[in-house]
Amino acid sequence: MERPELPLPQLHAFVVLAEELHFGRTAARLGIAQPPLSQQIRRLEDKVGHALFTREPGRVTLTPAGRELLPAARRALTDLADGLAAARAVGSGRAGRLRIGFAASLALTVLPGLLRTFRQRYPGVHLDIHEMTTAPQIAALHDKTIDIGLLREPPTDETGLGFATVLSEPFVAVLPSTHPLATHRTVQLARLADSPFVLLPRTVGPTLYDQIIGLCTAAGFTPRIAQHAVEWQTVCALVETGLGVSLAPASTRRIRLKGVAFRGIEPNTARTRVAVAWRKSDHNPLVAHLLATISPDPPDSTPSACGPS
Template sequence: MELRHLRYFQAVAEERHFGRAADRLHMAQPPLSQQIRRLEEELGVTLLRRSTRKVELTAAGDAYLGRVRGILAAVDEAGEEAHRIDAGLEGRLVVGCVGSATYSLLPALARALREELPGVDFAFRGEMLVPDLADALRSGVIDLALLRPPLDDAALSLRLLRRERLIVALPEGHRLASRERVRLADLEQEELVVHAGRGRSVMYDAVVQLCRGAGFEPRVRHEVAETSTLVTFVAAGLGVALVPEPVAALGVAGATYRPLVGRHARVDLAAATRADDDAAALARTLEVLEAQVAAGAR
């Protein structure tokens, strides 16, 4: 038995006429009749009562028709689903983000993805550190990471999204809050709140390198894993922080922000994927992501 036999039977059963069914199937009537006979012989039941004037379904044939319709509909739906997945219009995709991207990019990106790819089931994980994002990518827990390079791993692919200026987060009323701009040297005596160190955060390494480049060793008072916690600590007066400019969108009461003097005080934001992931839904997601970044730049 093949699917074509089921389609032949469905056409005859619905037309109640071999000639009309043959026309519908774009085939001659004799081979159609022969195939229906073979189907009945294989099943061992009579599906159709034939006369010179009409064709009628037996009780077994009527029951069989209901099942055949369900089978053929499922086969057609499976084919359509496969085409949608192949075109990147359906599937499931998990996006992970570093802290600043969670607040500055993720909200607009999530809205755009719902509009552009409504058939794709998206899930999001925010406030992740770069090593955790890389591990999640490799293990397949997430499919796309918005993170900060460098990321030295041949199994992962990176594409730069944008360069972000660093700014200074200060408690309201801080002595530096009255200035229009802050120099790195102004932070030499300040206690800093930074992202987790010991290789767990790219931002930690960036802050340390900037301070050392300005001629002093940073005085780290608190290390935190989440950007929201970092800004909350600053607002509480527990220290100051160097953060990417989009963090200012977080809007924590008690914290204020000032530009940092220096052209080199910047960090990159990149999209990371598994190098061998060629899923069409991922490719479409990256297109939407890059369009959102470009719109934000404009």
């Protein structure tokens, strides 16, 4: 049996009349005249197929059918009000879900403070955090499985994505504590030419990988790569075992390993960039709010209303 559609204005009039049990007071409360109120109640009764009120001189009471409908009518109106409030909160960026990809090393630098500030400003927003290297973040942004990426050395040839620098930092040499150069405050890159290297694979961060190789090339050698690892934590752990040395962002100094020495490099002109990435076509206000949390004046290509480490 097909269920009759119950228009919400008629339900609203019904609930108010059930509370007032007086047509005059109900019409005044609704801001309408009594004849339109009577017409709304009559139309609702026609849809139900039964009288909802008994009408006697000076007295209005609910019928059994009216008493049965009243709780459901109140729930329907409450659900609608709640739904409208939730929709307004999501539409304004005060609620909803924001999916963020981040490079692991950023947990040592910008990520904790950024998330703490954002949660303080927007406590109604659920943050869905995913640890990802740079290349998977780029793919996830295009696939719309994340909304924001926090990555290192973003590619320069990505269409449809916006990038803004969050910070830049120098590189350091990562050495086993037993390495002869570990006793030096800084290390000439050329003196690492004979050491095996532990690096991230190029597939997870092409720009960063090429930058490190370029530093070695500029120092007069091509690094001999003994081992790859996809996270800096693992790179440093492998260096500690003596498998090789590495070049890494300076923030990796916060990885506390007793058998690893972090030393400045000479020349020390290169820097690695941490960036935030987003889809230019995305008008999710939560994206704009996060970009504004990173910088009070987001770049012009940020949404309206708005790598590997």
